[in-house]
Amino acid sequence: MRVSRLMLVTLRDVPADAEIASHQLLLRGGYIRRVTSGIYAYLPLMWRVLSKIKSIVQEEMNAIGALETLLPQLHPAELWQRSGRWQGYTAGEGIMFNLEDRQGRELGLGPTHEEVITTLAGDLLRSYRQLPVTLYQIQSKFRDEIRPRFGLMRSREFIMKDAYSFHANEADLTTTYKAMDKAYKRIFSRCGLETVAVDADSGAIGGAASQEFMVTADAGEDLILTSADGIYAANQEKAVSHPAKATPLPSKESIVLDTPNQKTIETLCSTQGLHPSQVIKVLVMLARIEDGELQPVLVSLRGDQELNEVKLLNALSKELGKMVLDVAPITADQIVSQGIEAWPFGALGPDLDDALLSSAKSWITRFLRLADPSATALENFVCGANRSDQHRIGTNWSKLGGKPKSVDLRKAQAGDCCIHDSSQILEEQRGIEVGHIFQLGRKYSQALEAHFTNDKGTQEPFWMGCYGIGISRLAQAAVEQHHDEAGISWPLAIAPFEVIVVVANLQDEPQQKLAEQLYSELQAAGIDTLLDDRNERAGVKFKDADLIGIPWRIVVGRDATKAEVELVKRSSREVRKLPATQALAELIEEIGVNNH
RNA sequence: CGGGAUGUAGCGCAGCUUGGUAGCGCACUUCGUUCGGGACGAAGGGGCCGCAGGUUCGAAUCCUGUCAUCCCGACCA
Numbered sequence: 207m208r209v210s211r212l213m214l215v216t217l218r219d220v221p222a223d224a225e226i227a228s229h230q231l232l233l234r235g236g237y238i239r240r241v242t243s244g245i246y247a248y249l250p251l252m253w254r255v256l257s258k259i260k261s262i263v264q265e266e267m268n269a270i271g272a273l274e275t276l277l278p279q280l281h282p283a284e285l286w287q288r289s290g291r292w293q294g295y296t297a298g299e300g301i302m303f304n305l306e307d308r309q310g311r312e313l314g315l316g317p318t319h320e321e322v323i324t325t326l327a328g329d330l331l332r333s334y335r336q337l338p339v340t341l342y343q344i345q346s347k348f349r350d351e352i353r354p355r356f357g358l359m360r361s362r363e364f365i366m367k368d369a370y371s372f373h374a375n376e377a378d379l380t381t382t383y384k385a386m387d388k389a390y391k392r393i394f395s396r397c398g399l400e401t402v403a404v405d406a407d408s409g410a411i412g413g414a415a416s417q418e419f420m421v422t423a424d425a426g427e428d429l430i431l432t433s434a435d436g437i438y439a440a441n442q443e444k445a446v447s448h449p450a451k452a453t454p455l456p457s458k459e460s461i462v463l464d465t466p467n468q469k470t471i472e473t474l475c476s477t478q479g480l481h482p483s484q485v486i487k488v489l490v491m492l493a494r495i496e497d498g499e500l501q502p503v504l505v506s507l508r509g510d511q512e513l514n515e516v517k518l519l520n521a522l523s524k525e526l527g528k529m530v531l532d533v534a535p536i537t538a539d540q541i542v543s544q545g546i547e548a549w550p551f552g553a554l555g556p557d558l559d560d561a562l563l564s565s566a567k568s569w570i571t572r573f574l575r576l577a578d579p580s581a582t583a584l585e586n587f588v589c590g591a592n593r594s595d596q597h598r599i600g601t602n603w604s605k606l607g608g609k610p611k612s613v614d615l616r617k618a619q620a621g622d623c624c625i626h627d628s629s630q631i632l633e634e635q636r637g638i639e640v641g642h643i644f645q646l647g648r649k650y651s652q653a654l655e656a657h658f659t660n661d662k663g664t665q666e667p668f669w670m671g672c673y674g675i676g677i678s679r680l681a682q683a684a685v686e687q688h689h690d691e692a693g694i695s696w697p698l699a700i701a702p703f704e705v706i707v708v709v710a711n712l713q714d715e716p717q718q719k720l721a722e723q724l725y726s727e728l729q730a731a732g733i734d735t736l737l738d739d740r741n742e743r744a745g746v747k748f749k750d751a752d753l754i755g756i757p758w759r760i761v762v763g764r765d766a767t768k769a770e771v772e773l774v775k776r777s778s779r780e781v782r783k784l785p786a787t788q789a790l791a792e793l794i795e796e797i798g799v800n801n802h
Numbered sequence: 803c804g805g806g807a808u809g810u811a812g813c814g815c816a817g818c819u820u821g822g823u824a825g826c827g828c829a830c831u832u833c834g835u836u837c838g839g840g841a842c843g844a845a846g847g848g849g850c851c852g853c854a855g856g857u858u859c860g861a862a863u864c865c866u867g868u869c870a871u872c873c874c875g876a877c878c879a
Binding site: 215216217218219220221222223224225233234240242243299352353355469470471487488489490505507509511512513515532534535538549551552553554590617708710711712713714742743744745746747748749750752761763764772 | 803808812813814815827828829836837838839840841870871872873874875876877878879
């Protein structure tokens, strides 16, 4: 391809609405343009990158026997109603774009394809003899994100590879899950990415195991915790650890203390000379349940620990046996609008009386009480007295009428000791989630009545797995991991072009001739080559080549008459002068071995 | 959804305080000189100043509303 024909539009100034380096560089390099918030056009250079990533993914999926398909993006509401997800995905904070057709029938734009694929599998797969089957597709997904940001990192329309597997039993699901894990690692490594596989929350989707693949980068939205020995790695949402030891409360004496204006753990402790681990803090939250009920929740935590909301959400769904859409702290305004007498915020105890809820207009009038094990393990502690500006010192669970149900609710943090080896300390890193694999179990096959006949002749729902890769996100993550002050430095395997031949001076006939010759020889060797034949000064072409990040550059300049060129490696910026024939041979060797 | 910021040419910005009909740099077009790290000179083209009301003889500028975009938060009482 000739640069003069490439519709290459690079920007010298950094667009004001891009924050992180990868987003800025993709805009500046002429790879993407924003159409509206969270929705981008992939320009020709970008499409080549995406196509290369797609090819790698296809090769690895095909290699483990997965079948490529293409499913519709418009989904009938009825399908999602059968799985029970329509309400949660379209109402309130739901992320599914939805619309009505001319007959008034409701449709949604697919954010994911479990419903469609499971229904199809139920129709087509009748016998255990047909199993296992893995299907995959690469297409655009639509999600009305609460807050799209950072270009392709979190967009509302994005390209995803999603795969779904169907099995006669759980052991077989595990086999495919492990094969996927290996395929994913090959995919990311072939794309030139440093990734970490971490334990992940499988959330309300349920299921046994789930693992995310994170591209490590400071701009990542996720926090991951790893042990130095490399054995443990988890998303903070899921991570477990041992909390630091609590400082025992010296006095066993039980008293109620006036604590005016000591509403936070911090001020309470500094004023009273306490350690936060001696205090139980109580959070009042409101859970919104899928059937529309509003459940007040009382969460007790050790004062030095923090709540992991994802764990809480999962625990609530399990306790209530119903899907909980979200959970958020109760505000003073909400209490007023419920017509409830004000609560002694800042002095709440785990035994806050249900009677406070008796006049609530739309809430369930009984607290659901949960506590983290680090809180229930305390034998003698401090907590609020349920009266403004008063705390109880030296109290215990039996005085409070017993322990609440104990569930892991605390946020693991860097510095905590690991579960597998308490000499290992958790370290934190930021990551961009580019892949996620799940063992779904039978949730969807049961809900959608997708059955097969097993070897005993009876009907049974499938065991299922699902496996995603964010193709467009992966492309931007690669830039985030591979760039410098001059621009992008694509890994060879996913670069839009592998080599760019730059003619320093287009007016110089020997230069032009040699460049044309190299260009056609590289192409003949099957190498994706750009020829910068623009009538620009050399500096402009060098800057653009650096910005768009082509891994290899051949500069045909002053020494063209001697048939000498410069070979420049983008990643190291190493420059070598050598005969044109040798440069050609080296590139064919280098690129041929690594990439074809 | 809450909080903050910003909307002026393709991109980056000034002008707004103190109203008088729009400017700079880059990019684009033409000509000339240049030609190895974002050249120089000359001449051009391109704007419903986000949108809608209002105030005023007159609004990019003041007022009201609205829309859009970006950032922070979704929080330990």
